[in-house]
Amino acid sequence: MTTIERDVEAHDLTIVHMGPSHPAMHGTIHLKLALEGERINKAEVDIGYLHRGFEKEAEAHCWQQIFPYTDRLNYVSPMLNNVGYAMAVEKLLGLTIPERAQYLRVIVGEIARISDHLTYMAAQTMEMGAFTPYFYVMKGRDWLWDLLEEISGARLTHSYVRIGGVAWDMPEGFAERTLAILPKIDQIVVELDKLMTRNRIFLDRMQHIAVISAEDAISYGWTGPCLRASGVDYDVRKAHPYLVYDRMDFEIPIGTDCDNMDRYLVRMEEMRQSMRIIQQALEQIPPGPVMVEDKLVVLPRKAATYNTIEEMINHFKLVIDGIRPPAGEVYSYSEAGNGELGFYLVSDGTGRPVKCRVRPPCFMGMAAMEQMITGHMVADVIPTFDTVNMIGGECDR
Amino acid sequence: MSHKALEKLRQRFSSSIVETHDFRGDDTAVIQREALVEVVSWLREVHDLELNMLTDMTAVDYLQQGHEPRFEVVYHLYSVARKHRLRLKVQLAEEDPVVDSLCEQFKIANWFEREIWDMYGIRFKGHPNLKRILLYEEFVGHPLRKDYPKERRQPLLRRPENEIAEVLARRGKARSLPTATE
Numbered sequence: 001m002t003t004i005e006r007d008v009e010a011h012d013l014t015i016v017h018m019g020p021s022h023p024a025m026h027g028t029i030h031l032k033l034a035l036e037g038e039r040i041n042k043a044e045v046d047i048g049y050l051h052r053g054f055e056k057e058a059e060a061h062c063w064q065q066i067f068p069y070t071d072r073l074n075y076v077s078p079m080l081n082n083v084g085y086a087m088a089v090e091k092l093l094g095l096t097i098p099e100r101a102q103y104l105r106v107i108v109g110e111i112a113r114i115s116d117h118l119t120y121m122a123a124q125t126m127e128m129g130a131f132t133p134y135f136y137v138m139k140g141r142d143w144l145w146d147l148l149e150e151i152s153g154a155r156l157t158h159s160y161v162r163i164g165g166v167a168w169d170m171p172e173g174f175a176e177r178t179l180a181i182l183p184k185i186d187q188i189v190v191e192l193d194k195l196m197t198r199n200r201i202f203l204d205r206m207q208h209i210a211v212i213s214a215e216d217a218i219s220y221g222w223t224g225p226c227l228r229a230s231g232v233d234y235d236v237r238k239a240h241p242y243l244v245y246d247r248m249d250f251e252i253p254i255g256t257d258c259d260n261m262d263r264y265l266v267r268m269e270e271m272r273q274s275m276r277i278i279q280q281a282l283e284q285i286p287p288g289p290v291m292v293e294d295k296l297v298v299l300p301r302k303a304a305t306y307n308t309i310e311e312m313i314n315h316f317k318l319v320i321d322g323i324r325p326p327a328g329e330v331y332s333y334s335e336a337g338n339g340e341l342g343f344y345l346v347s348d349g350t351g352r353p354v355k356c357r358v359r360p361p362c363f364m365g366m367a368a369m370e371q372m373i374t375g376h377m378v379a380d381v382i383p384t385f386d387t388v389n390m391i392g393g394e395c396d397r
Numbered sequence: 398m399s400h401k402a403l404e405k406l407r408q409r410f411s412s413s414i415v416e417t418h419d420f421r422g423d424d425t426a427v428i429q430r431e432a433l434v435e436v437v438s439w440l441r442e443v444h445d446l447e448l449n450m451l452t453d454m455t456a457v458d459y460l461q462q463g464h465e466p467r468f469e470v471v472y473h474l475y476s477v478a479r480k481h482r483l484r485l486k487v488q489l490a491e492e493d494p495v496v497d498s499l500c501e502q503f504k505i506a507n508w509f510e511r512e513i514w515d516m517y518g519i520r521f522k523g524h525p526n527l528k529r530i531l532l533y534e535e536f537v538g539h540p541l542r543k544d545y546p547k548e549r550r551q552p553l554l555r556r557p558e559n560e561i562a563e564v565l566a567r568r569g570k571a572r573s574l575p576t577a578t579e
Contacts, residue, residue, distance in 0.1 A: 053540065055516075055541055056541060056547055091421055221453075221505035234477050240480070329420065329423070330423055340452065342452060348461075354457065354459070359452065368504070397531075
């Protein structure tokens with residue numbers, strides 16, 4: 001008998017199962033709620049329905065073959081996962097990538113962050129009954145995905161980043177098209193703001209619900225928008241600038257009330273800040289190569305592979321044996337849509353990782369769900385679950 | 398900045414430290430498992446270290462590297478105020494994969510430890526609810542152990558053997574059933 005079942009018998013509670021197949025439990029999770037009337041007396045969160053064995057698969061693949069798997073972690077901002085993973089392997093290799101590639105990673109990463117937050121906004125508003133903003137927001141996300149498709153060739157599973165740089169340079173006119181779309185996204189954010197932020201129904205369901213203090217948030221290992229909503233000033237881009245974030249002028253929004261509303265407001269502001277970063281990066285981006293010149297890391301050009309024996313052997317060595325980083329272990333971290341995306345890699349000097357651990361930022365949010373919803377009404381579960389922005393692929397790996 | 402944490406740790410717990418390194422700038426200390434709770438509590442409280450966030454926790458199986466002892470539990474600590482990191486590691490032998498739980502120190506340790514139990518079969522002494530988290534309770538084995546074959550398939554949910562036999566017998570198909578571990 002689990003603790004929740006003991007409690008049910010002792011206090012005459014009702015058990016309600018939400019999910020794993022529930023319209024609002026997007027990402028497939030299971031909540032076991034022990035109710036006293038409509039109030040949640042105790043809750044149990046059950047995750048793992050989307051577990052695909054990311055780490056086990058990674059251990060059987062070459063370092064560079066893991067990119068498609070990272071696309072499927074947080075599948076609303078795959079670019080950020082690509083960047084995070086590439087940075088980890090580069091740290092293991094001790095590799096510095098060309099400046100232009102760093103700028104490109106910042107640009108595609110920030111586009112992905114906006115699309116991540118827009119997806120959150122869509123889910124948040126729709127699941128609370130506001131269907132109109134969903135369409136406005138999804139329209140914006142589609143424009144951003146058009147951009148990412150243009151640069152990477154895929155709408156969702158980009159695999160655009162490579163160890164040592166990015167796959168190819170941005171297409172001609174990409175900067176102009178991006179700069180043309182940003183004001184339209186900004187307009188969508190304004191519309192959303194007008195529709196929701198002062199909306200009485202929205203406020204009633206968001207304010208003072210699921211309050212998590214800064215101390216608890218740290219104890220739960222929260223990072224990203226959720227931690228900042230709890231008033232802690234920690235953003236990897238500011239605290240430990242990577243790529244070229246130290247050259248960008250942007251601000252980090254911080255919450256004061258530590259509730260659902262703050263988690264929404266922080267993301268709202270972050271989209272605006274990401275747009276500022278994209279504009280600056282597009283202005284500053286220098287010309288130059290987008291990949292390192294290192295035969296041990298980068299595949300040779302196709303023409304050379306097909307026409308010279310050395311390059312052919314180089315190609316096969318990289319494909320069959322893989323990149324061979326030195327033996328050792330690194331923990332690399334970057335700011336993804338939901339917070340600090342960490343990769344802990346262990347290499348024994350062969351072409352395949354001994355360990356490829358990913359630290360999923362929304363896992364920590366789900367761990368805190370039990371505390372967040374206990375004492376609130378059943379209806380509060382939905383907006384609270386949304387503010388955590390749990391992405392099944394990332395949480396369950 | 399972060400070298401300071403390693404140095405202070407060396408001064409304070411010299412007898413509990415097995416080894417240290419700082420490969421690629423990641424400060425790492427391997428400590429004896431008996432000292433874990435004491436070290437972590439101390440690192441969290443000491444004024445100029447304040448390593449108050451357990452950002453990540455995982456385990457590694459070194460079976461194929463011929464590394465003794467076989468398992469390592471890895472803790473990544475971070476100080477939100479001081480912005481520095483430290484990695485702690487505890488080595489565990491195959492026959493006795495047990496280490497103290499950090500649930501008292503960090504709320505997130507509860508789920509991290511459940512995941513490590515699920516994936517590696519390492520137990521955490523003092524954990525209030527050590528059960529599987531990503532996999533289901535009927536799952537047999539710990540899949541991230543290196544001796545668990547990647548291709549092994551298990552039925553999603555096993556009905557009791559006698560129940561299955563009964564169903565099959567009713568349908569006239571009674572035969573010996575393969576076990577899930579094959």
